[in-house]
Amino acid sequence: MGTQAFDEIMGPPEREGARSELVDLCHWLQATPADELRRRQEAAETTFRQLGITFAVYGDSDASERIIPFDIVPRIFLAREWARLSEGLIQRVEAINAFLHDIYGERRILREGVLPEDLILGNAQFRPEIAGIRPPHDVWAHICGIDLVRTGPDDFFVLEDNARTPSGVSYMLENREAMVRLCPELFSQFRVAAVDSYPDMLLETMRSVSPRGCGQNPTCVVLTPGHYNSAYYEHSFLADSMGVELVEAADLVVDDDVVYMRTIAGRVKVDVIYRRVDDDFLDPLVFRPDSMLGVPGLIAAYAAGKVAIINAPGNGIADDKAIYSYMPEIVRFYSGGEAKLPNVETWRCREPQALKYVLDHLDELVVKLVDGSGGYGMLVGPTASRQEIETFRAALIAEPHRYIAQPTLALSTVPTLADSGLSPRHVDFRPFVLTGSKGVKVVPGGLTRVALKEGSLVVNSSQGGGTKDSFVLMDDANAMTQSMGGMTQSIGADGMVQSLGNADLTREVR
Amino acid sequence: MRLSIDHRTTYRFTEPQARVVQLLRMTPRNTHDQIVADWHIALDCDARITEGQDGFGNATTILYIDGPVDRIDLSVTGEVVTSHxxxxxxxxxxxxxxxxxxxxxxxxxxxxxxxxxxxxxxxxxxxxxxxxxxxxxxxxxxxxxxxxxxxxxxxxxxxxxxxxxxxxxxxxxxxxxxxxxxxxxxxxxxxxxxxxxxxxxxxxxxxxxxxxxxxxxxxxxxxxxxxxxxxxxxxxFDAVGASPVAGTRMGEGDERLDVAVSVNAEG
Amino acid sequence: MLSRTAASLYWLGRYLERADFIARLVEATVRLDVLSSRPAGEAAWRSALAVTDTEAAFEASGAPLTREAVVAFLSTDTSHPGSIVRCLHAARDNARAVRTALSREAWSAINGAWLIFDRRVTPLDSTATLGLVDKVKAETRGFEGAVHRMLRNQTTLFIRLGQVIERADNTARLLDVKYHLLLPAGESIGGTVDRDQWTTILQTVSAVTAYRWLYNDGLQPANVIDLLLSRAELPRSVAGAIDETVSILNSLAKSLGGQGEADRMARGRHQRTLHTRTGDVIASGLHQHLEALIVENDQLHAAIGRQFKFN
Structure with missing residues (x-):
């Protein structure tokens, strides 16, 4: 499997030498001694440790804070690849927003029978508590992280949507800063789209969705569960780089349906909250009556239209595993066209025909529990024993609705600095997509996660995964590509892609 | 039938509370068979009170009470005309x-x-x-x-x-x-x-x-x-989800809750 | 500024100051014990424990009253809150909670100080521990520098406020314990001076040079007391801390456009120090005076918490 993969720099397996567009990068890799690459990599990791860019590992009390390994070899997207990818991302995020607007409003998609009713109503991620509330400017999924895998130059597949509180953007920014400092020659050689405007874009997105009547200068804050949270560094980093307060629930009070923060000079009204806490801990009056955590009255303020919550409560229904396999239908329903960015092919075992296929091909497929996570309750057919396969066969027949199956993909690789020198390693990718009241923007970069173990497909940081910088190259001509139909334009210069045509889709749907 | 309702709730705190926020689901709505003729929610202390509606369609009231407060008396009274x-x-x-x-x-x-x-x-x-x-x-x-x-x-x-x-x-x-x-x-x-x-x-x-x-x-x-x-x-979904009061308080100590509900039919 | 942020900054200042103070105290005591012509031995270590208010915790640990044991106890022992490592941990915890308010440089210094200990698990001999203590001092100096280079805003003011409140307490304690130890009741202040002992006090507050500048007539206990108690020119003196508390609170009041009980209390305390003469204090009872100072400092600490709504 590993040896057959498309390498993003070296090209398809049968190819001799690098992809023609990336010959220069290949030269750089050859010309820079491995020791020198390693020295730079270690310098970057030292900086990360000093800055405290760490994540907490649960159940590991001794080394409770670790850095995620960083790999010095960047992962590169050509301008035309990125433009196509962006179109797909925009279409998907617009569909996610339209879906959330519909599912907590009219539920047209259920009435028209596109999705099985029980899939939504029986799903704990569908939050009836907030049904009927309309977020300011009808934007729900302001910040999406779409997890992708790649098998060829233009063959991207969505592995997972993250429409709740996707993390990782600080790695995108810190990795870039390290690369600029340690490998400046790459940036004079390649025209790499800048990502450092992300905090400005995010703040702009937040301000654009502030409730009406907040005036020219809405007060924005980042809400964190606190500094013991594993992603705290990112929360503080984002608040810091946007120049807004980083608050915890105890810093906020709601009075008369207005949210305030407690300051040394008294209360200050808050208009937009980028929350990095789960729905369950937003408001104990609404979501978890048994919990004292959260901000009592926050949902009342939100329902009264006095505060914007980013991302909107209830978004979990859009990125749930059980919903994932229906995303092509969801995209088609709201955008009127086929999904430009396909899912990984998925067989829903609840459907008899799919179940039959899966049972016939168990040794080729990955079978997953719909409600499982972290690799628990998963069968990887090609590496499983006869015994494991038969155990799964019995489980599948007993409760087919709990399972989905997917083919094992030949994930792309990127050269990575291993102990023995440069060697291909599998990667995945999380680009970040921002939606404000003025449309959808794709940040030209993202988080590349790399499985550092040879042949491994597991990129999770808790299981030996690392990160790489992700370069998005700009066209030499700095050209604008336009697709007439959707009016999607890719503007190389400021490195962002905007969609104008469907920005108000949610409003048309009503 | 005309039903008169008297629902009294008293919270006593062993320590003064800095702040209390409560969500009430205590207001009946008119339906085909139930007309709310008269309805009052009364509180014995200063509070900001806002009205709303939750996802289930229940009428909600939020009470924002500033401390220090060691006792809250909440009284709900009203008359509802019902039909068969x-x-x-x-x-x-x-x-x-x-x-x-x-x-x-x-x-x-x-x-x-x-x-x-x-x-x-x-x-x-x-x-x-x-x-x-x-x-x-x-x-x-x-x-x-x-x-x-x-x-x-x-x-x-x-x-x-x-x-x-x-x-x-x-x-x-x-x-x-x-x-x-x-x-x-x-x-x-x-x-x-x-x-x-x-x-x-x-x-x-x-x-x-x-x-x-x-x-x-x-x-x-x-x-x-x-x-x-x-x-x-x-x-x-259950009694907690439909409960008349969900509350949070900022302060130490324990609370004691006393409730007295009387409903009388008048003809 | 968020009230919680202000509280964290203030505590960051207190804990870092405390870590720095313990580091100095350990270092000065080691010198006294090892380098002086007449090693002070157990008494010196007992007094170090007394200054840091950790005698009971040390006794509970069951360790013998030796140089190695006390140095380890005050530096790297995580079992009680009075060690350098625990203070640094608490400082870093508060710093993490206000990461956004600090400059990268300031954060790096705190994180650096913490990292010095983070990877140590085995006990060290006292030479190695002294090496660590030295590094801690370097990082806290680095932090001070970084704070000075940060914007002179509420962030730095709250850190400094925590530092000076802690400093007043530490210096008062140091003076109280050492004075008792060196001049047991009944002994006259003009008696034979143990040069090394008194030098230790000056070293702990980095005042050896300052003393030479300010007093010409050699090492006199009354002068040392005067310097640590009443000379506002010395940053680590009680008077200096009291002075700076007023000016920090003034700056905060200016930026917030209002004053409160902490301001009034700090100004009252300042007024009284201006009229306090060291000779009178010694005559009427230094211990009582220092005890009252420590209590008053605690009250001011509480008033600051109320005024800026720390809770």
């Missing part, structure tokens, strides 16, 4: 699809005993009027009525093993059993004049969804459908 409806709901605000109420909660999760009970009573009949009335009787017959306040956090599976049950627990058993047979069911909190005065809690019963009829009320304590003797106030 055979238990079938007409004109209620229903923002959510009925099948949502197949979902269970920690308090209403059926265990094997309840599942067996439901199968014995309902069989394969599903949500028919007859089957659900059988269930309503079977639940009511199974327990003696427990007086006193419902035990907080008591799961239905535990309540089912006991000999005595509060109206809340009876409703939970009905709901868990109905859902176990694939019938959407929900908790209703409200008032009923068929109980003695100065009760320590408002009343609670269940709604079940019957295809072709819609939502129908079932009161297992009375072993019949609610009629003109009931005033509906709020619905939810």
């Amino acid at each position: 409806s055979d238990g079938v709901l007409h004109g209620t605000l229903e923002p959510l699809p009925a099948r949502l109420f197949l979902r269970d909660t920690p308090l209403t999760r059926a265990d094997a005993a309840i599942t067996d009970f439901a199968r014995d009573v309902i069989g394969d009949e599903g949500g028919t009027v007859a089957a659900l009335h059988r269930l309503n009787h079977a639940v009511g017959d199974r327990f003696t009525l427990a007086r006193g306040r419902p035990e907080p956090g008591l799961a239905v599976a535990d309540a089912f093993t006991r000999g005595a049950a509060t109206p809340r627990d009876l409703a939970h058993v009905f709901i868990a059993a109905a859902r176990a047979r694939g019938v959407p069911a929900r908790y209703v909190s409200g008032y009923c004049d068929r109980l003695e005065d100065n009760r320590p809690a408002p009343h609670g019963w269940a709604d079940a969804w019957i295809e072709g009829l819609g939502w129908v009320g079932f009161d297992p304590m009375l072993r019949r459908s609610p009629e003109e003797h009931h005033v509906r106030v709020a619905v939810g």
